[in-house]
Amino acid sequence: MHKILSDKKTIIWLVAPGLLLISLLIFIPIAFSFNYSLTDWKGVGTYQYVGFSNYADIFGGDSIFWKSLLNSILLAAGLILIQHPFSILIAMLVQYCGRYEKFLRICIFIPAIISTFVTTKLWTSIFDTQFGLLNRLLDIVHLPDWKQDWLGDPVWAIICIIFVCMWQGFGYAFLLYYAGIKGVSKDLHEAAMLDGASQFQLNMRIVFPLLMPVIRVNLVLAVVSAFKQMETVYLMTGGGPANSTQFMSTYLYSKAFRESLYGYGNAISILLVVICLIVTVIMNRALSREVEG
Template sequence: MHKIMSDRKTVFLLMAPGMVLFAIMIVVPIVISFYYSLTNWDGVGEYSFVGFKNYADIFDSDSIFGLSLRNSLLLGLGLVLIQHPFAILIAMLVQYCGRWEKLLRVCIFIPSIISTFVTTKLWVSIFDTTFGLLNRVLTIIGKSDWSQDWLGSPGYAIGCVILVLMWQGFGYAFILYYAGIKGVPKDLQEAAMLDGASQIQFNFRIVLPLLTPVLRINMVLAVVSAFKQMETVYLLTNGGPANSTQFMSTYLYSKAFRESMYGYGNAISILLVAICLIVTVIMNRAMKREVGEY
């Protein structure tokens, strides 16, 4: 194996199919998208080149793009600061649930594998103004004055959307942390207990540092996914009311396919790719840490 890996020609031939597929599926579409981002094409017919006018318009006069970027950042912060710490805590607790461990593991992960359409419509029903479960519960407990048009109010809609998105993705975050925790050798726990460490000390001083590689991957995936959210937001609010729940992907879709500003939409898509790449590099460098072997 070492002899094969030291032969650059062999390594290149082995990598070539994957590189070609990557170029066809990723690089070429991005290049084409950048090409159209320099035009005023509406999706059909003729078009002309406008240079970087679309990019200039995005930064100079498009307040909704700024709002969509802010919402994506808010979701990213929610995932990093709320969802993932909670997922780590639940993953640590579930392993001590004995015979209920497998059942809890399945129940926590189920929302992540159910159809996005189904779970989204479930939440739409919960937030419904007239027949929604949330307003009914508030009425039952004597807090009917707290009832709101949750998805129809700009002040509450973005919070509801972020809540649903964090709930939907919680299972994936949990299962990765749970797998990392279960991979910690029992010998380490026994040695820590012999040294007088409590269960809490073992989890937070030994297990948590060993989860750094998993934590790094999960955090990067979480932030990148925050910028790519589309289906759930579209089904919940379609970016409304008054564009208060626009995310970068939904705004891109709206510009390209609803307003027939295909060139403008491609400019947003290029910025989306650039932001995801920059965030990935920054987070990887910020969280870079050498972790010793078990």
């Protein structure tokens, strides 16, 4: 084995199929997308190269693009500050539920395996102004003044979308944290208990620090998913009302396929890739220091 791994030609032949596949599926499409981002192509017919004018238009005065970027950042913040701390807490509590542990684990993960279309339509009907369950419940508890046009008001619409996205992804976050907690050696638990540590001290001083590698991976995945969020937004509001719930992916789709500005849409896609790469590198470095520390 050592002889094979020391042969550079052999290593190249072993790595080449993977590199070729990655190039065909990732690098080459990105290169084509960048090429189209430099054109005024409308998706069909001929086109002309316009240089970086699409990027200049985005940075120069496209307020909707910046709104979509802000919404993506808000969703990422919601996932990091609300969804993940809560999922860690639930994962720690579920392990103490005895014979109900498996049942609770299944119930928590169910939303994550249901079709996005089904769950989105479910929540859309709940938020419906006239026949939605939420407004009906507010009538039942005698709080009619709290009733809202949940998906018709710009502020409430983005709040509802962030909530639904966190609800849909909660099961995956919970499962990863639960697996990480279960992976902590029982010997450490027993040693801590013999030293007189409480359950709270055990979780905070032993389990949580050992969970940092899992937290690192989970947070990076959460931020990337926030920036490429599309299905839930498209099915619930389509980016409305008045583009208040546009995310980068939905705005890209709108420009490329609704307005036939294919070159402009590709420029947005390239910026999306660049932003995701920058955020991933920054978070990996920041969280690596936490893990090593």
